Amino acid sequence: MSKKPITCLFLSIIWQLSPLSAQDVERLLKGSPISLSGSIAVNQIGYAASGIESRRDPYSFFASGGLTFGFYEWSFPFSFTYSNQQGTLFNRPVIQPFNQFTLSPRYRNYSAYVGYNSMTFSPYTLSGHIFVGGGAEASFQKVKAAAMYGRLRKAVSPTAERPEDVVYQRMGYGAQVAYNHNGSQVDFSFFRGKDDERSVSLENVDTVFVTPEENLAFGLSASHRFFNKWSLSASYALSALTTDTRAGRESLQSSRFYNGLGGFFTANQSTAFYDAVKLATSYLGTGYTVGFGYERVDPGYTSHGAYYFVNDLENITVNGSKVLAGGKVNVSASGGVQRDNLDNQKISTLKRFVGDASVGYTPSTHLNLSVAYSNFQTFTNIRSQFEDINQLTPFENLDTLDFTQISESLNTTVNYVLGTSEVKRQNIGFNASIQQSRDEQANLEQPTGSTFYLFSGNYSLGLVPQKMNVSVAANYNKNDAPGMVTETIGPSLSASKSLMENKANVSASLSWNQSRTNGISNGSVTSFRIGGRYLLKERHNLNLNVTTVNRSFPENEATVNTDYTELTATLGYSYSFNRSNLFSKERKAATEKPNTP
DSSP: OOHHHHHHHHHHHHHHHSOOOHHHHHHHHHSOSEEEEEEEEEEEEEEEEESSOOSSOSEEEEEEEEEEEEETTEEEEEEEEEESOOEEETTEEESSTTOEEEEOOEETTEEEEEEEEEEESOTTSBEEEEEEEEEEEEEOSSEEEEEEEEEEEOOBOOOSSOTTOOBOOEEEEEEEEEEEETTEEEEEEEEEEEEOGGGSOOTTOSOOSOOOOEEEEEEEEEEEEETTTEEEEEEEEEEEEESOTTSOSSOSSOOHHHHTTGGGOOOOTTEEEEEEEEEEEEEEOSSEEEEEEEEEEOTTOOOTBSSOOOOSEEEEEEEEEEEEGGGTEEEEEEEEEEEOOTTSOSSEEEEEEEEEEEEEEOSSSSEEEEEEEEEEEEEEEEOOHHHHHHOSSTTTTTTTTEEEEEEEEEEEEEEEEEEEOSSEEEEEEEEEEEEEEEEEETTEEOSOOEEEEEEEEEEEEEETTTTEEEEEEEEEEEEEETTEEEEEEEEEEEEEEEETTTTEEEEEEEEEEEEEETTEEEEEEEEEEEEEEEEETTTEEEEEEEEEEEEEOOOSTTOOOOOEEEEEEEEEEEEEEEETTTTOHHHHHHHSOOOOO
C-alpha cells in the first residue's frame, strides 16, 4: 500500500485545522515526516562514613530523560524523573515523591501540557506552581491564550497518633488572555483553587488543625512604550481567600465584585479580600537610564497558584545608571523605602531604607575593576500592650521602643590578565568584601551586631598546547561579633586536562581550611576531589567523581568530637540522540548503494 495517499489524507486534515498555504504543503512533502530526539541520564551515588553515623543512604539512584517525537510540524516532548529515594511528609515516609512524567505536544504556536507541569500567568495569580493535569497555550499574531486544570497537592489523612497531619487534596484551574500590539500589551488572568473536603478521612479524630480552603484570584496588567524611550507598566490583582469552606455562608466582608460571580465563588464567614498593585516606569536616554517603581501588597494576600507570597509591604524605589568615559566607566545607583503593618494590626512596625551604588571601570582589555556599596537601614517601632496599658501619656517610652538596625556592605573586585598567547594564558584576581551590621536604640549604639570580612585571591594558568589548566587560590574569612571572633583560612589547588582530542577530561582539586574561635583552633577540614569524563561517539557521556572530606578536631579536654571521614562516589551515564530525517529522501539516498555495472 502506497504511503502517499495516507500522507495526502493527513495533510488535508491539517489543512482544515490550520491555515496552511500551498508553499507550506510543498515544503512538508519535501521534508521529513518523522523525527525523533531525546536524552537519558542515570546517576548512581555511593556513600560511606567513618567516625560518625551515616548522614545519607549508602546507595542512591537517579534517572531522568526526555523524548521528543516529531510528525511534520507537530512535536510531542515527553520527560520523566525517577529515584529510589523516599521523602518524608510530616515525618512519615512518602513513597517515590520525586518520580514525575511530563508530555508537552506542540504544533506551530500551539502547545499542550500533560502530566507534571508548571505554568505562570501572573506573579499574583498562577506563578510556577506544579500541578498534575493538563494545560494548553496558543499564540497568534497579537493574542496569546492559555489555560490549565489539575491537582495542586495530594491528600494526607490524619491518624489517631498524629491528628495534626491533615492535607486536603487541592484542585485548581485558571486561564490567561494577553493582547500585544505595537509595544502595548494588556494581560488578564484568573486562578481558582479549592480543597476537597471529602479527600480526607476525619474518623476518630477530635481536633482538626487544618481547614479546607478556597481561593479565587484575578490579575490585570498593562504596559506601553512611548517613542522607544519611555516605558510604563501597571499591574493590579484581587484575591479572595476562604480559610474554611465549612463556615457559615454569611461573609464578614463584602465585595460587590465577588458577590456577582454566582456559583463561581461563594464567600462565607471566613472569607477575606486582598489587593495588590505594582507600578513601574523607566526612561532610556542617551547614555543614561532612570526609573521609578511602586508596589503595595495587602497583609494576608495569597493565591493557591503560588508557593510563597511576600505580603504586607509597600515599596517605593528609584534607580538610575550612567555611562562615562566613552563606555569605560559604568555607574549605577538605586534607593528606596519599604514598610509593613499597612493595616496597623501588628504590635511592631518595620520601616527599611535600601540604597546601593556601583562603579565599574574597564581601562583596557587586560584590567577590570568594580566597587559596590549597599546600605540597609531598618527602623522598628514596638507597640507593647503592657506599655499601652500602663503609660501615663502617649509620649512615654517612645525612645526605648524604637530600634534601628543598620547593615552596610562594601565589595571590591580586581581582575587582571597577565598575558595571552598561543602557548599560555595567565590571569590573576582579587576580591575583598566587608559587611557590617549594628543596632541602635534611643539613638545609642547597642553592644550587638557584627562585622564580616572576606578576602580571596586566585591565580590561573592555562597551557594551551598541553590543554591543561591549573589554578591556585587562598581565602580568609573573619566574623567579628561581640564576645566572639571566628576565623577561617586556607588554600586550594585545582587542575584539569583534556585528553584524546577533547573526548576525555580529568580534573582534581585539593583544599584545606582551618577555623578558629577567639584564637583557639576548632580543627580543620581537608577535601579532595577527583573526576573524569569520557565522550564516546559524541552521544555517550560517562563520568565518575569521587569526593572525600576529612574533619579533624584538636586534641584537648574541651573537645568532645572525634575525627571523621566521608566518602562520596558518583557514577553517571548520559545518552542523547537526534534523528531529524528518519524517512527523508536525502537519508534514503545516502543509505542506498550506487549501482555498479
